[in-house]
Amino acid sequence: MRKYLERAKIIRNLPLASSIYHLELYSPKIANEARAGQFVMLRVTEDFIPLLRRPFSLFRIRKEEGILEIAYKIVGKGTGMLSKKPEGEYVDLLGPLGNGFRLPPPGTRDVWVLAGGIGIAALRPLIESIKGAMPEVNLTLYYGVKSSSELFSIDDFSEMCDGLRCSTDDGSFGFCGNVLGCVIHDWETLGTIPSYLYACGPTVMLRHVAQWVIDHSIPSQFSLESLMGCGVGACLGCAVPKKSDGEPSYVHVCFEGPIFSPDIIQWEKLL
Amino acid sequence: MSATLPIDLSVNLGPIKLKNPVMVASGTFGYGREYADIVPLECLGAVVVKGISLKPRPGNPPPRLVETPAGLINAIGLENVGIETFLSDKLPFLRKRKIPTVVNIFGETVEEYGEIARRLDGVDGVVALEINISCPNVKAGGVHFGTNPSMASSLVKAVRAATSLPIITKLSPQVTSIADMAKAVEDAGTDIISCINTVPAMAVNIYSRKPLLGNVIGGLSGPAIKPIALRCVYEVVKSVGIPVIGIGGIANAEDALEFLLVGARAVQIGTMNFANPRVVIDVIEGIENFMRLQNISKIEDFIGTLKTL
Numbered sequence: 001m002r003k004y005l006e007r008a009k010i011i012r013n014l015p016l017a018s019s020i021y022h023l024e025l026y027s028p029k030i031a032n033e034a035r036a037g038q039f040v041m042l043r044v045t046e047d048f049i050p051l052l053r054r055p056f057s058l059f060r061i062r063k064e065e066g067i068l069e070i071a072y073k074i075v076g077k078g079t080g081m082l083s084k085k086p087e088g089e090y091v092d093l094l095g096p097l098g099n100g101f102r103l104p105p106p107g108t109r110d111v112w113v114l115a116g117g118i119g120i121a122a123l124r125p126l127i128e129s130i131k132g133a134m135p136e137v138n139l140t141l142y143y144g145v146k147s148s149s150e151l152f153s154i155d156d157f158s159e160m161c162d163g164l165r166c167s168t169d170d171g172s173f174g175f176c177g178n179v180l181g182c183v184i185h186d187w188e189t190l191g192t193i194p195s196y197l198y199a200c201g202p203t204v205m206l207r208h209v210a211q212w213v214i215d216h217s218i219p220s221q222f223s224l225e226s227l228m229g230c231g232v233g234a235c236l237g238c239a240v241p242k243k244s245d246g247e248p249s250y251v252h253v254c255f256e257g258p259i260f261s262p263d264i265i266q267w268e269k270l271l
Numbered sequence: 272m273s274a275t276l277p278i279d280l281s282v283n284l285g286p287i288k289l290k291n292p293v294m295v296a297s298g299t300f301g302y303g304r305e306y307a308d309i310v311p312l313e314c315l316g317a318v319v320v321k322g323i324s325l326k327p328r329p330g331n332p333p334p335r336l337v338e339t340p341a342g343l344i345n346a347i348g349l350e351n352v353g354i355e356t357f358l359s360d361k362l363p364f365l366r367k368r369k370i371p372t373v374v375n376i377f378g379e380t381v382e383e384y385g386e387i388a389r390r391l392d393g394v395d396g397v398v399a400l401e402i403n404i405s406c407p408n409v410k411a412g413g414v415h416f417g418t419n420p421s422m423a424s425s426l427v428k429a430v431r432a433a434t435s436l437p438i439i440t441k442l443s444p445q446v447t448s449i450a451d452m453a454k455a456v457e458d459a460g461t462d463i464i465s466c467i468n469t470v471p472a473m474a475v476n477i478y479s480r481k482p483l484l485g486n487v488i489g490g491l492s493g494p495a496i497k498p499i500a501l502r503c504v505y506e507v508v509k510s511v512g513i514p515v516i517g518i519g520g521i522a523n524a525e526d527a528l529e530f531l532l533v534g535a536r537a538v539q540i541g542t543m544n545f546a547n548p549r550v551v552i553d554v555i556e557g558i559e560n561f562m563r564l565q566n567i568s569k570i571e572d573f574i575g576t577l578k579t580l
C-alpha cells in the first residue's frame with residue numbers, strides 16, 4: 001500500500017452536530033488507496049502553531065469520485081482552526097495510514113459495532129464494507145454520545161445497519177447511559193451475544209468494553225488513539241503499552257494499528 | 272544573473288563528500304523506508320538513521336510527545352531494534368538504493384559504544400557513525416556523557432579505536448561551554464561535529480497536576496530551538512578546525528542557509544519532517560534558487576561567510 005502527500009481541495013466544511021464538523025475533500029490518490037479504519041494526517045496550517053499534523057479517520061471513502069469525508073470534533077487549537085477553513089481552500093494530507101479493519105471471518109452471524117462519540121467516524125466505512133462483502137451478516141450499531149445534540153447521520157446508519165441502538169449519557173435520546181451500559185442491558189434482557197465485535201471511542205470506553213469482550217471471549221477489533229508525531233512509523237511517539245510478562249513492551253498506533261485486538265493491550269496502563 | 276548558471280551543491284565534510292548539504296536527523300526519519308513513498312531518498316545528502324544500541328530497547332512509557340508553541344518535546348527513550356536487526360532488516364533497504372547512510376549510535380557504557388562501532392566497521396553502505404553522547408553513563412551514576420568533556424573525550428577515543436569509519440560526534444546544547452566540549456571531542460579524534468541534540472525540557476498539566484510526559488523530562492526540538500542551535504553552531508565553528516553539521520529547528524531553505532552562513536558545512540532536518548515530509552526536498556530546491564538569485568555557483572563559496580557588524 002502506497003502513501004501519498006496530497007494537496008486536497010475543501011469541497012465542504014460545515015457543522016454536522018454540536019461541535020462536530022463534516023469535511024469533504026477532493027483527494028483522489030488517497031481515496032483510491034484507502035481502506036476502512038485507516039486515517040490521514042492533516043496539516044492544519046503551514047505556520048508553526050500548531051506544529052504537528054492532526055490524525056483523522058476516514059468517515060467516507062468515495063473512490064470513484066476521488067472524495068474523502070472526515071467527521072471531526074472541535075477539541076482544541078488544530079480542530080478549531082480547521083473548522084474555519086472555507087470551501088475552495090486546500091489542505092495538505094498524508095495518507096492513507098495505518099492497518100485498517102479486517103472483515104469478520106467467513107460465516108460470522110451477528111456483528112456488533114460500538115461507537116463512542118466521534119469514534120463513529122472510523123466505523124462508517126467498516127459498516128459499509130461488511131454489508132458490501134457479507135450481506136448475510138446481522139449487524140447492530142451501538143452508538144453512544146453524551147447528549148442527543150451530538151448524534152448525527154442517524155437515518156443513514158439505520159438504513160445501513162440491521163439494528164441501531166442509540167444511547168445518551170443524559171437520557172435525551174435512546175437508552176439512558178453509555179454504550180457499554182446499553183450493550184449489557186441488551187445482552188441481559190435479550191440474552192443475545194455477538195459472534196464478532198468492533199469498537200471505537202474514548203480510551204475509557206474502550207478499556208471497559210475490552211474487559212467485557214475478554215470476559216465473554218468475543219473476538220473483536222478496536223480502533224485506538226494516541227498522540228502522533230509523524231503518523232508513518234518514523235518517530236515512535238505513538239507507543240501504547242502491550243501486555244508482556246517480562247520487560248515493558250509497546251505497540252505503535254500509527255503503523256501497527258490503529259486497529260488492534262483488545263487482548264494484546266495493557267489497558268490499565270493506558271491513560 | 273543567468274538562469275543556466277551551473278549550481279554545485281556538493282560539500283566536503285572532512286573524509287566525506289556529500290552531493291548536497293541536506294540530511295535528515297536521527298530519530299525523525301526512521302530507517303528511511305518510512306518516508307520512501309513521499310521523499311525521493313536519492314536526492315538527500317545523507318540519511319541519519321534512528322539511534323542504534325547493542326540490544327533492542329523498548330523505550331519510555333507513554334505519553335512520549337508533547338507539542339509546544341513551534342516545538343515538540345519528545346521522550347521516546349531511544350527505542351530501537353538493536354544492531355542485529357538493524358543490519359539484517361533495516362540497512363539493506365538503504366544500501367540497495369545506494370543512499371549514503373549515517374548510523375547514529377549510543378550505549379550505556381564506554382565499552383558499549385566501542386562494541387557497536389566495531390560491529391559497524393567496514394559495513395557496506397555506512398558512510399559514517401554519528402555518536403549520540405547525550406546519554407546517561409550508567410557506570411558513572413547516570414551522568415550524561417555529553418555534559419562532561421573528559422567523559423565525552425573517552426567515548427570518542429573508544430569509538431575511534433574501534434572503527435576506521437568517519438566519526439561525527441553529536442553535541443548537546445546542555446553544557447556550560449559548547450566550545451570547550453567541541454575542542455575536547457576534536458582532540459579525541461572525531462572527524463566531524465554535529466549540533467545540536469534536543470534541549471532538555473518539560474511540560475505539566477495544572478488540572479491533573481501531572482507531567483505530560485511518561486518520562487517527566489524530554490527534549491525540545493523544532494523551530495522553537497533554532498536560535499539556540501544557531502548560536503551553538505556559531506560558537507563551535509569558531510573553536511574547532513573540523514567540519515560542523517548544523518541541526519535544530521530548520522524548517523525551510525532560509526533556515527538552512529543561516530546555518531551554512533555561520534559556518535556549518537551541512538545541515539540535518541528533524542522535527543519538520545513530521546509537519547512537512549517533503550521539507551528536505553523543498554530546502555534543497557530553495558538553496559539552489561537562492562544561489563541562482565545571488566549568483567553563487569558553488570555552495571562552498573557561501574559557507575562561513577558571515578560578516579562582522
Ligand SMILES: Cc1cc2nc3c(=O)[nH]c(=O)nc-3n(C[C@H](O)[C@H](O)[C@H](O)COP(=O)(O)OP(=O)(O)OC[C@H]3O[C@@H](n4cnc5c(N)ncnc54)[C@H](O)[C@@H]3O)c2cc1C
Pocket residue numbers: 039050054055056057058070071072073074075076077078079080118121122224225226227228258
Ligand atoms: C488514528 C486517529 C484517528 C482519529 N480520528 C478522528 C476523527 O475521525 N475525528 C475526530 O474528531 N478526531 C479524531 N482523532 C482525534 C484527533 O486527532 C484529535 O482530536 C486532534 O488531533 C486534536 O487536535 P487539536 O489541535 O484540536 O487539539 P489539541 O489542542 O492538540 O488538544 C486539545 C485536547 O484534545 C486532546 N487530544 C489531542 N490529540 C488527541 C488525540 N489524538 N486523541 C484524543 N485526544 C486528543 C488533548 O489531550 C487535549 O485535551 C483521531 C486520532 C487518532 C490518533
Ligand SMILES: Cc1cc2nc3c(=O)[nH]c(=O)nc-3n(C[C@H](O)[C@H](O)[C@H](O)COP(=O)(O)O)c2cc1C
Pocket residue numbers: 229235236237296297298299321322323343345347349375402403441467468469491492493494496518519520521539540541542543
Ligand atoms: C522524536 C525524536 C527522536 C529523536 N531521536 C534521536 C536519536 O535517536 N538520536 C539522536 O542523536 N538524536 C535524536 N533526536 C534529535 C534530533 O536528531 C535533532 O538533533 C533534534 O531534534 C533537533 O533538530 P530539529 O529541531 O530539526 O528536530 C530525536 C528527535 C526527535 C524529535
Ligand code: FES
Pocket residue numbers: 227228229230231232233234235236237238239252253254255
Ligand atoms: S506517530 Fe510517529 S511512529 Fe507513530
